[in-house]
Amino acid sequence: YTALLMTFLELEKSSGFLSGKGSASLSSKDCPPAIYWWISRARTGQPPIPKNFGMLFWSWWCGIQPAWQNMSPSASFGAPQHNSNDWSLLDKPGKNGFWSVLSMLKWWGCTNGTGCDDPLWHAAMNDVKWVMECIMEFRCSAVSR
Numbered sequence: 001y002t003a004l005l006m007t008f009l010e011l012e013k014s015s016g017f018l019s020g021k022g023s024a025s026l027s028s029k030d031c032p033p034a035i036y037w038w039i040s041r042a043r044t045g046q047p048p049i050p051k052n053f054g055m056l057f058w059s060w061w062c063g064i065q066p067a068w069q070n071m072s073p074s075a076s077f078g079a080p081q082h083n084s085n086d087w088s089l090l091d092k093p094g095k096n097g098f099w100s101v102l103s104m105l106k107w108w109g110c111t112n113g114t115g116c117d118d119p120l121w122h123a124a125m126n127d128v129k130w131v132m133e134c135i136m137e138f139r140c141s142a143v144s145r
Contacts, residue, residue, distance in 0.1 A: 001109065004129050008098055011132045014139055015093035025096035027064045032056040034107060035100055043095065043103075049111045054120045057104055061124065064090065087138040090131060101128055 018024075028035075033056075037047035050056070062071040066089045092098075105125060109116045 001106070001125065004102065004105070004125055007129050007132045008102055011098060011136055012093060014136050017093070019094035024092050024094060026090065026092050026098075026100065030060050030063050032060060032104060035104060038103065039100075046107060046110075049107050053108050053111060054118055054124075057108060057124060058120065061101075061127070066090070087131070087135045091135050091138065098128070098132060 032053060034047035034049055034053065038045070065071045066086065068085050105121070105128065108118075108124075109121055
């Protein structure tokens with residue numbers, strides 16, 4: 001999780017620590033209810049995490065990916081497919097971006113003290129880290145065009 005946090009800090013730094021509003025948010029369609037609980041309480045506390053939280057997270061995470069990513073919750077979670085395409089759909093700095101994603105991963109990992117043993121949790125951590133790295137590369141390539 002520490003490596004994920006470091007990548008998140010690099011991602012936010014590369015945006016100048018902007019805090020996006022309105023359309024500068026990741027999609028909330030099919031987002032796990034825990035995130036609504038957390039946001040409604042000014043992003044404080046830990047929401048109740050159901051046993052199926054991992055699948056709720058993956059369903060939402062796959063649903064917000066760019067179409068060319070071709071991810072689905074039923075697919076096997078392994079190495080990412082692409083990295084040189086347009087990442088603007090997920091390039092949302094600030095509290096409505098990856099801060100929420102990292103919070104969900106923390107909750108999942110801390111659930112009943114066993115979340116960190118879940119292979120799906122590790123796959124999610126790796127995929128989220130990889131996506132943040134791709135977004136940073138995308139930002140750099142957009143600047144150089």
